[in-house]
Amino acid sequence: MSKIILTGDRPTGRLHVGHYVGSLRRRVELQNSGEYDKIFIMIADAQALTDNADQPEKVRQNIMEVALDYLSAGLDPEKSTIFIQSVVSELTELTFYYSNLVTVSRLQRNPTVKAEIQMRNFEASIPVGFFTYPISQAADITAFKATTVPVGEDQMPMLEQCREIVHKFNTVYGETLVMPDILLPDNKACLRLPGIDGKAKMSKSLGNCIYLSDTEQDVRKKVMSMFTDPGHLRVEDPGKTEGNPVFIYLEAFSRPEHFAQFWPDYAGLDELKAHYERGGLGDVKVKKFLNKVLQAELAPIRQRRKEWEKRIPDVYEILREGSREACAVAADTLKEVKAAMRINYFDDDAMIREQEEKYR
Ligand code: ATP
Ligand code: MG
Numbered sequence: 549m550s551k552i553i554l555t556g557d558r559p560t561g562r563l564h565v566g567h568y569v570g571s572l573r574r575r576v577e578l579q580n581s582g583e584y585d586k587i588f589i590m591i592a593d594a595q596a597l598t599d600n601a602d603q604p605e606k607v608r609q610n611i612m613e614v615a616l617d618y619l620s621a622g623l624d625p626e627k628s629t630i631f632i633q634s635v636v637s638e639l640t641e642l643t644f645y646y647s648n649l650v651t652v653s654r655l656q657r658n659p660t661v662k663a664e665i666q667m668r669n670f671e672a673s674i675p676v677g678f679f680t681y682p683i684s685q686a687a688d689i690t691a692f693k694a695t696t697v698p699v700g701e702d703q704m705p706m707l708e709q710c711r712e713i714v715h716k717f718n719t720v721y722g723e724t725l726v727m728p729d730i731l732l733p734d735n736k737a738c739l740r741l742p743g744i745d746g747k748a749k750m751s752k753s754l755g756n757c758i759y760l761s762d763t764e765q766d767v768r769k770k771v772m773s774m775f776t777d778p779g780h781l782r783v784e785d786p787g788k789t790e791g792n793p794v795f796i797y798l799e800a801f802s803r804p805e806h807f808a809q810f811w812p813d814y815a816g817l818d819e820l821k822a823h824y825e826r827g828g829l830g831d832v833k834v835k836k837f838l839n840k841v842l843q844a845e846l847a848p849i850r851q852r853r854k855e856w857e858k859r860i861p862d863v864y865e866i867l868r869e870g871s872r873e874a875c876a877v878a879a880d881t882l883k884e885v886k887a888a889m890r891i892n893y894f895d896d897d898a899m900i901r902e903q904e905e906k907y908r
Contacts, residue, residue: 549726550586550693551695551696552584552587552588552692552693552694553578553588553694553697553698554590554688554692554694554697554728555571555575555588555590555697555698556590556591556688557571558592558593558596558752559592559596559610559613559614560596560600560606560607560752560753561610561757562613562617562752563614563760564750564752564757564758564760565750565757565758565759565800565801565842565846566740566743566750566757567700567760568621568760569733569801570700570701570733570738570741571733572618572621572623574733575623575628575698576621576622578698579622579623580622584696586692587627587629588628588629588874588877589623589628589629589630589631589870590631591611591633592688593607593608593632594633594639595681595684595685597634597677598675598684599664599678601677612860613761615630615866615867616853616857616863617761618630619852619853619856620761620853621760621849622849625869625870629873629874630866630867630870631870631871633688635875636691636878638691638875638879638881638882639687639688639691640684640687641882642687642691642882642885643680643683643684643686645885646683646687646713646717649716649717649720650680650683654712655679655680655682655683655709658682658705659705660705660706661678661679661681661705664678665679667754668753682706682710683709683713685709685710686706686709686710689707689710691877691878691881691882692874692877692878693725693726693877693881694728695728695729696728696729697729697731698732699730699732700738700739700740701732701739701740702740704730704732707728707730711727714728717885717888721888721890722888724884725885735800736799737796741796741797742793742796743757744756744757744758744771744773744774745775746775746793758770758771760850763850767846771835772832772839774794774835774838776793776794776831776834777791780831783827784828785827786826786827787825787831788825789825794831794835794838795821795824795834797842798837798841801838801842802817802841806837806841806844807820809844810837810841811840820837883895
């Protein structure tokens with residue numbers, strides 16, 4: 549069976565380092581591994597509209613921001629198909645049919661949707677489209693026959709729900725859809741990178757992000773203002789590294805060569821952590837090191853972005869070409885789905901003969 553990747557991001561803002569360690573960095577590695585037959589990367593504008601219905605211009609503007617972030621992070625349009633969700637109208641058709649296979653109470657139990665409803669103060673007035681977006685996500689994944697979905701931990705319930713839909717569909721209508729697997733980051737710190745304010749998740753909607761496109765000065769300022777261990781008041785005090793965002797970021801980004809290059813007093817992160825926990829190591833020093841590590845990772849991305857920003861019409865062409873290809877693939881799947889559901893009236897000569905027989 550082919551190995552196919554589908555993943556994507558909502559164009560609700562520029563991409564941040566949480567996206568990078570949670571999914572984007574991995575996608576680029578998978579893309580370059582040559583192990584996948586097809587890679588589809590979707591800019592989920594239709595999904596972004598489910599909770600931004602009154603802000604179409606925000607979604608429109610961020611399509612280019614996300615596309616530029618993709619290309620700067622190393623996604624290569626020669627190897628990955630980058631497309632815009634709303635262009636592929638087959639996805640909404642699939643969503644409509646899948647919604648018959650999901651109950652309202654099942655959607656209500658989805659913990660990510662629950663948390664997001666709370667975060668957006670939607671409790672009393674949830675848009676139906678937002679409530680049902682896990683179903684549309686199942687359409688996105690299955691339309692491309694994805695076997696692998698590389699995402700952050702917050703997407704686990706979506707994948708579970710998608711797998712249930714696949715199972716139900718195949719049980720009711722016959723083996724048609726491909727069962728996808730989630731691919732989470734192996735590094736625990738990358739599962740759900742916290743915000744610079746210490747909140748559980750760095751998120752565009754919470755404004756606690758370091759963006760891939762931030763300037764060198766912005767990144768430094770944000771790192772130096774980061775939340776650390778509130779009990780670590782004086783340098784000599786013992787500090788906590790667990791749950792401390794600065795150390796979580798170091799877990800996510802630092803490599804032994806960063807220590808060799810920027811802070812050879814320590815062999816690696818374990819030694820640095822031990823010193824912080826013993827006491828005698830100030831936050832400022834650790835933050836300065838984190839800043840150097842982040843700058844080393846982000847500088848080439850920033851550089852590539854500058855180049856792509858000079859080629860906006862080319863970026864649109866990449867999206868147009870990717871969307872055209874995505875439409876063709878999704879149309880084939882929709883055709884199979886309709887055949888399985890017995891709603892392919894004009895493609896079924898046997899049915900016409902059968903009806904003819906019946907009324908003869
Ligand atoms: P929004 O607030 O609009 O939902 P978001 O910041 O949550 O935006 P998404 O576009 O919903 O971003 O998520 C895109 C991908 O990035 C998903 O795979 C998600 O799991 C991953 N991701 C998002 N935030 C983080 C994070 N803080 N840590 C790790 N992965 C993340
Ligand atoms: Mg999100």
